[in-house]
Amino acid sequence: EAGVTQFPSHSVIEKGQTVTLRCDPISGHDNLYWYRRVMGKEIKFLLHFVKESKQDESGMPNNRFLAERTGGTYSTLKVQPAELEDSGVYFCASSQAPGLALGEQFFGPGTRLTVL
Amino acid sequence: GQQLNQSPQSMFIQEGEDVSMNCTSSSIFNTWLWYKQDPGEGPVLLIALYKAGELTSNGRLTAQFGITRKDSFLNISASIPSDVGIYFCAVTYSGAGSYQLTFGKGTKLSVIP
Numbered sequence: 001e002a003g004v005t006q007f008p009s010h011s012v013i014e015k016g017q018t019v020t021l022r023c024d025p026i027s028g029h030d031n032l033y034w035y036r037r038v039m040g041k042e043i044k045f046l047l048h049f050v051k052e053s054k055q056d057e058s059g060m061p062n063n064r065f066l067a068e069r070t071g072g073t074y075s076t077l078k079v080q081p082a083e084l085e086d087s088g089v090y091f092c093a094s095s096q097a098p099g100l101a102l103g104e105q106f107f108g109p110g111t112r113l114t115v116l
Numbered sequence: 117g118q119q120l121n122q123s124p125q126s127m128f129i130q131e132g133e134d135v136s137m138n139c140t141s142s143s144i145f146n147t148w149l150w151y152k153q154d155p156g157e158g159p160v161l162l163i164a165l166y167k168a169g170e171l172t173s174n175g176r177l178t179a180q181f182g183i184t185r186k187d188s189f190l191n192i193s194a195s196i197p198s199d200v201g202i203y204f205c206a207v208t209y210s211g212a213g214s215y216q217l218t219f220g221k222g223t224k225l226s227v228i229p
Contacts (some may be wrong), residue, residue, distance in 0.1 A: 033216065042120070043159070043204065045216035054217060093159050095215075095223070105217060107158030 002026070004108035012114045018080040021111045023096030025059050025074070032075050033095075033105060034067060038088040048077060052060075082115045102112070122205050122220030129195055130228050137223040138189040139205035148181050148188035149206040155187070159204055161189070195227050 001044040005024045013019050046065070047057040051072035058102045060067070069075040079086055089112050093105040097107070122139045129135055139148070147166055151159035163174050165188060167179035172179055192199055195211045205220040 031215075033130075035217070042221045043217075043219040045218070048216060059216065091156070104161055104164070105215075107160070109156060110159050 004092055004094050004106055006077065006108040006111050007091075008105060008111060009109065010112045010114075012116065013082055014116050015084055015107075018078065019082055020115060021077045021079075021090050021092075021113070023075045023077070025092070026106055029094035029096055029106075030072070031095040031097065032069060033093040034075070034077055035055030035091040035107075036088050037091065037110075038085070041089050043091065046077075059106075071073045079113075082113075087113055087115045119206055120207065120218060120220040122223060124223055125221065126224040126226070128228060129204040130200075130225045133195055133196060134193055135192040135199070136189060137203060137205075138187060139220045140187040141207070142186065144222060145184070147208045148179070149208070150177075150188070151166045151204040151206060151219075153202045153204065153222075155201070163164040173181050192225075195225075197227050197229055200225060200227050201229060 006027055007022045011019050030051050032049040035043050037043040044080055045059040047060055047067055048055045049069045052069050055108045064079055066078045089110040091110045095105045119141050119165055120141050128135045149164050150162045152162050153159045162177055163172050165172055166201045169179055169192045170181045170183045178195045191212040202222040206213050207215050
């Protein structure tokens with residue numbers, strides 16, 4: 001069974017540009033999460049989708065970040081316009097169910113975003 | 117929001133040595149998790165703890181859920197080179213109907229052969 005995949009693995013852009021990150025969850029997982037780790041800091045929650053609906057977007061830093069999950073399959077996270085402080089590793093995770101019993105979150109390898 | 121204090125920040129140990137790391141919080145949690153991140157990969161769940169005082173093992177790894185529900189530790193016995201990576205403690209927060217994870221800052225482990 002394929003795991004969570006993310007594309008691209010690395011992205012280097014200039015301040016003010018737009019970048020779109022993609023996440024393909026494990027097939028059949030309705031729950032999809034985005035997290036971000038800024039260098040030297042902890043991994044922080046951004047938002048949670050249940051199918052195509054945003055269940056919790058309390059971690060989104062500001063309105064330059066837009067996450068979508070049309071059709072409830074893959075998700076995209078767009079940063080527009082990118083700022084220097086957006087640099088970090090963006091992780092996607094998926095789980096079968098939101099609760100803990102079946103809710104183990106499986107993480108993708110991350111997208112390393114560098115904003116110059 | 118919740119904050120987890122994880123220590124140590126990094127460790128350099130000889131192969132074969134035992135390792136211990138811990139996490140503390142000012143808040144009470146009902147679940148503690150330990151993840152490992154290998155270079156270029158995402159975090160992988162190692163051990164999940166659901167009950168205060170619980171001691172759980174996974175091979176050479178042992179983790180305990182503190183009796184106060186405000187802390188947890190992870191021990192690795194007889195370390196080997198493939199134990200290298202970043203270890204994160206995490207707790208689940210079930211606010212707003214979401215089961216987001218809150219992570220510690222990580223312990224970077226280096227094993228010297």
